[in-house]
Amino acid sequence: MLNNMAIKQAYTTGSGPVDYAGGGTQPAGSINQPKPLSELPRLARDTTAEEPWPVSVLSQKYHDAVARWPGAWVEGQIVEINTRRAGSAYLTVRDNFEDISISVMGFRGFASKARDFHQGDRVVIHGQPDLWMKQTRLSFMADDIRRVGTGDLKEQIEQLRKQLKGEGLFDAENKVPLPEFPQRIGLICAPQARAEGDIVTNARLRWPIIEFSIVHAHVQGPQCPPEVVAAIQKLDQDPSVDVIIVARGGGSFEDLLGFSDESVVRATAACLTPIVSAVGHEDDWTLIDLAADLRASTPTDAAKRVVPDLAEQEGIVEEARIRIDSRIRALIDQEDRLIEGYASRPSLTQPLTMLDKPQHMIDEACIRLDISLRRIADDASLTVEKLQSSLTALSPQSTLNRGYAVVQTTDGSVVSDPEDIADGSTIKVTLKQGALEATKTTTLTQQNS
Numbered sequence: 207m208l209n210n211m212a213i214k215q216a217y218t219t220g221s222g223p224v225d226y227a228g229g230g231t232q233p234a235g236s237i238n239q240p241k242p243l244s245e246l247p248r249l250a251r252d253t254t255a256e257e258p259w260p261v262s263v264l265s266q267k268y269h270d271a272v273a274r275w276p277g278a279w280v281e282g283q284i285v286e287i288n289t290r291r292a293g294s295a296y297l298t299v300r301d302n303f304e305d306i307s308i309s310v311m312g313f314r315g316f317a318s319k320a321r322d323f324h325q326g327d328r329v330v331i332h333g334q335p336d337l338w339m340k341q342t343r344l345s346f347m348a349d350d351i352r353r354v355g356t357g358d359l360k361e362q363i364e365q366l367r368k369q370l371k372g373e374g375l376f377d378a379e380n381k382v383p384l385p386e387f388p389q390r391i392g393l394i395c396a397p398q399a400r401a402e403g404d405i406v407t408n409a410r411l412r413w414p415i416i417e418f419s420i421v422h423a424h425v426q427g428p429q430c431p432p433e434v435v436a437a438i439q440k441l442d443q444d445p446s447v448d449v450i451i452v453a454r455g456g457g458s459f460e461d462l463l464g465f466s467d468e469s470v471v472r473a474t475a476a477c478l479t480p481i482v483s484a485v486g487h488e489d490d491w492t493l494i495d496l497a498a499d500l501r502a503s504t505p506t507d508a509a510k511r512v513v514p515d516l517a518e519q520e521g522i523v524e525e526a527r528i529r530i531d532s533r534i535r536a537l538i539d540q541e542d543r544l545i546e547g548y549a550s551r552p553s554l555t556q557p558l559t560m561l562d563k564p565q566h567m568i569d570e571a572c573i574r575l576d577i578s579l580r581r582i583a584d585d586a587s588l589t590v591e592k593l594q595s596s597l598t599a600l601s602p603q604s605t606l607n608r609g610y611a612v613v614q615t616t617d618g619s620v621v622s623d624p625e626d627i628a629d630g631s632t633i634k635v636t637l638k639q640g641a642l643e644a645t646k647t648t649t650l651t652q653q654n655s
């Protein structure tokens with residue numbers, strides 16, 4: 207970077223280095239060497255297309271000229287502020303009446319003071335113009351900053367905010383959801399305002415069938431609060447209005463004061479129709495934003511958030527139609543598979559196969575029954591045989607078969623003692639092969655037998 211010490215005349219001949227207008231040195235005799243300052247035009251009016259100044263010389267001369275400007279106090283509104291821990295602050299300050307801004311920067315003491323300020327504050331700043339030669343950029347090097355005008359108003363608005371919040375006007379449960387497909391929008395804006403065109407155009411681009419009921423009102427100054435309140439009440443009483451938008455373009459803090467008026471805030475909170483605030487730009491804020499059912503960052507944003515997007519809705523319908531068609535086709539395919547499964551079952555193609563299982567059960571039952579009956583019969587036969595053997599072993603016939611005889615009287619009584627029968631009595635003698643009758647003649651003793 208050039209400075210007053212760096213710009214000097216130092217032109218020599220021979221092989222030694224030379225100081226040039228750019229502040230650097232180059233060996234003598236190099237190609238495209240810049241001219242020494244001594245050979246450059248001294249004044250701007252002396253420059254020509256053949257004898258121009260290098261950019262660095264022009265920037266240096268601007269810097270020298272700006273450095274001679276006196277310090278000044280300036281007033282404006284902060285539209286952007288950035289304070290850093292390193293002890294620096296960068297602000298953009300806009301004129302309150304013209305759309306003109308300047309860049310302000312400061313260090314240390316100024317930066318510590320700037321931390322107490324916010325976007326939208328009106329301030330007076332003292333500083334010195336400064337030119338950054340690297341990009342030939344003009345800025346205002348500040349050393350002091352003070353608040354003016356709106357300090358008391360902001361405090362009053364903050365107190366009103368706390369009061370209304372304590373009354374529950376900003377509670378989320380009091381918010382009314384916006385209709386998904388509104389048919390008519392109630393719009394409150396200034397006559398011939400750009401916000402009106404933005405909202406109407408963007409809303410109809412998204413939803414062509416939307417209709418508007420537009421009520422014009424002052425959006426700044428003392429007439430703003432009563433007219434906005436009357437407009438809200440009028441649209442709220444209209445049953446055809448589905449949603450209300452209160453819109454205003456950007457402005458200074460003072461321009462937006464009407465939308466922080468207590469009557470406007472209470473009318474917004476009491477409105478039964480869903481109401482959207484679109485006051486100022488994204489960084490602006492008013493109390494109506496807290497009472498409204500929805501806050502839009504800009505009027506254009508309000509139009510986009512109040513009505514659906516036709517193309518998006520058509521896409522949703524088409525997607526739903528595709529899903530329905532896919533679902534129906536899937537159900538039909540499933541039913542077709544079920545029918546094909548039923549038709550291919552053996553019970554339908556060969557109905558007699560339905561009897562195979564019962565027949566198999568009957569066959570198995572018959573086999574089990576036969577086995578059981580045979581087992582019972584075998585057990586019974588074995589029992590009979592055992593009884594027959596026992597009976598055979600115990601029957602008199604077995605005794606007769608071994609050579610013995612049974613002697614009975616004529617009445618059938620078995621004679622066990624010869625003395626029980628008188629001599630000459632008829633007796634019956636049963637043998638192995640038959641029976642005979644005999645007459646007792648004598649009784650033999652045991653020894654004679």
